[in-house]
Amino acid sequence: MFDLITGMMEGGGALGVMVLMLLENLFPPIPSELIMPLAGYLAAEGRMSVWAVVAAGTAGSVLGALFWYALGRAIGPVRFLALVDRYGRWLTLTRAETLAAIHWFERHGAAAVFLGRMVPGVRTLISIPAGLAGMPFGRFVLFTFLGSLIWVSGLTLAGYLLQAQYERVHVLLDPATTILVVVLAVVYVWRVLRWRRQD
Numbered sequence: 197m198f199d200l201i202t203g204m205m206e207g208g209g210a211l212g213v214m215v216l217m218l219l220e221n222l223f224p225p226i227p228s229e230l231i232m233p234l235a236g237y238l239a240a241e242g243r244m245s246v247w248a249v250v251a252a253g254t255a256g257s258v259l260g261a262l263f264w265y266a267l268g269r270a271i272g273p274v275r276f277l278a279l280v281d282r283y284g285r286w287l288t289l290t291r292a293e294t295l296a297a298i299h300w301f302e303r304h305g306a307a308a309v310f311l312g313r314m315v316p317g318v319r320t321l322i323s324i325p326a327g328l329a330g331m332p333f334g335r336f337v338l339f340t341f342l343g344s345l346i347w348v349s350g351l352t353l354a355g356y357l358l359q360a361q362y363e364r365v366h367v368l369l370d371p372a373t374t375i376l377v378v379v380l381a382v383v384y385v386w387r388v389l390r391w392r393r394q395d
Contacts, residue, residue, distance in 0.1 A: 201231055205238060210248040214256035217348070221260020221320050228257070229316065232348055236355025250345070250352050257313070257344035258337065261323040265336055268327020273298055276328055301325040306339050313343025 204212040213235045220226045232253050239246040271279070280294050301308055305326060312322030326336050 201226075201234060205235060206243070209244055210252040213244075213249055214252040214259075217253045217256025218260045219256075221257055222263060227316070228253075228319070228347070228351060232351030233355030233358065236352035237358060238355075239352070240356045240359045246352065246356060250349050253348035253352065254341065254345045257319075257348060258340050260320070261313070261340045261344070262337070264320060264323035265327040265331075265333075265340075268324040269330070271328070273328050297325055298329055301329045301331075305329060305331045306335060309336060309339040310343040313340060314347045319347075 201216060204216055206212075208215065213231065216226065216231045217228060220228050220231060232249075235244065235249040235253065236246065238244050239249050268276075277291060277294060280291055284290055309322055309326055309331070313319055323336075323340070
């Protein structure tokens, strides 16, 4: 995965960073914790502008979030609950959990979106309840942008400051990414096996 990310950045520059961050929000196993520090490292070497890296990373993150937000708005809570009733085991959700999540989001939506953009594993999913709860589009974009900007800037700065040390760090990050994907898969299977329908 490390070589794939490196190749896309070196070939596409800031546009490659944006595409990778867009994909990161659509397919969580591609981690921003690997993408943005590497982009920061390349910026420190003079191969990209650090400002272009931050702008591209933030733009990709926001665009990816908009996809899930739009999906949530299009489906709506009624149809989503019907999906949960029918496919709850495979979504690892119950109707009660879904209703609780929607009600909680209606009360704390802005803070949830803002903080959720900085939490691994939550960044992608937080946009769906925002759409389901009908969070106003402008408000969603604002808090998604602010949270993404802080997260992307922090990761880029870390890579920029690491510079020559990054080659050592990626030796740890690459297997850590693989482990994360395996853990997520195990957790999903465990939740499917333990799932109980609640009426």
